[in-house]
Amino acid sequence: MNTKELTNLLEKVKDNRISIEEAVGNLKQLPFSDLGFAKVDHHRELRQGYPEIIYCQGKTTEHVVGIVKSMLEKGSNILGTRATEEMYEAIKAFYPVVQYHPLAKTITIKQKEQEVPSSYIVVVTGGTSDIPVSEEAAITAEILGNKVERVYDVGVAGIHRLFANIDIIRGAQVVIAVAGMEGALGSVIGGLVEKPVIAVPTSVGYGANFGGLAPLLSMLNSCSSGTAVVNIDNGFGAGYMASMINHL
Structure with missing residues (x-):
């Protein structure tokens, strides 16, 4: 439930369209649902504007299915990150319109429309090996x-x-720059645009890349002002932060 939905509920009570008892019933499960293995935070969208995201890695398929069912009852849009095809097939068995994005390893379910800003986010990658993180x-x-x-x-x-694509990059409200190897892309873009740049180091690279540590340190030491850095391979964190900036 978001702020608009809560306001509508209270207006229905005020106008005697529903009883106080009905409203209390709707609000009882608002903070969270205790599933035993997880406490699904239904209040997060009301507090932060976005519903809880399911980090699927390390969870069993049964646990992911249980969390998805709980969120479906609340009408939330759903994003599951680091999800497997097995998880997707299990959800598809009872909710066929679920989508799986194999490159990004994400599951998405869209139950309601959102207000989309006229501005856009651009995601830029150094190489094709960075695309899975970029797609996330x-x-x-x-x-x-x-x-x-x-x-x-x-x-x-x-x-x-x-440089051949600089116009579309400069036209964005916020830029996500995803790169492995030495991670120079974030600094280069940061020196070319007037918008915030979110740099994402990836674990793509040879031995001295150290699983993404080399580009992470390069990006943290960037001399391009206006460039911020998220964790290694954290495409989700970059997309979430870029969304917050784009909705300001």
């Missing part, structure tokens, strides 16, 4: 109610490719 960012931003443009494989090894 892009799909996160889309399910949270944003228009997203994708500019992939424009890394610094062929920087002319980046």
Whole structure:
């Protein structure tokens, strides 16, 4: 339940369209549902504007299904990250319109329309190996109610490719720059645009990449002002933050 839905409920009580008892029944499960193995936070959308996100990695398929069913009852849009095809098939068995995005390893269910800003977010990658993390960012931003443009494989090894797409990058409200190897893409873009840049280091790279630690440190030490950094391979975190900025 979001602020608008809560306001509508209270207006129905005020106008005697529903009883106080009915309203209390609707509100009883508002804070969270205790499933035994999880406490699903239904109040989060009311507090923060976005519903709870399901981090599927480490959970059993049965637990993910239980959380999804609880959220479906509340009419929420649903995003599950780091999800498997087995989880998707289990949800599809009782809710056929669920979507699975194999590159991003995300599950999405859209139950209600959102107000989408006229501005857009652009997701830029250094190479094609960074696309899975980039897609996690892009799909996160889309399910949270944003228009997203994708500019992939424009890394610094062929920087002319980046300049060929600079207009669409500069036109965005916020830029997500996803790169592995040495992670220079975030700094380069940060020096070319006047909008916030969210840099995402990936674990793509050879030995001294140290599983993403090298680009993480490069991005943290960027001399381009206006560039912020999320954790290694955290496309979700970048997409969520970009959505918050785009909705300001």
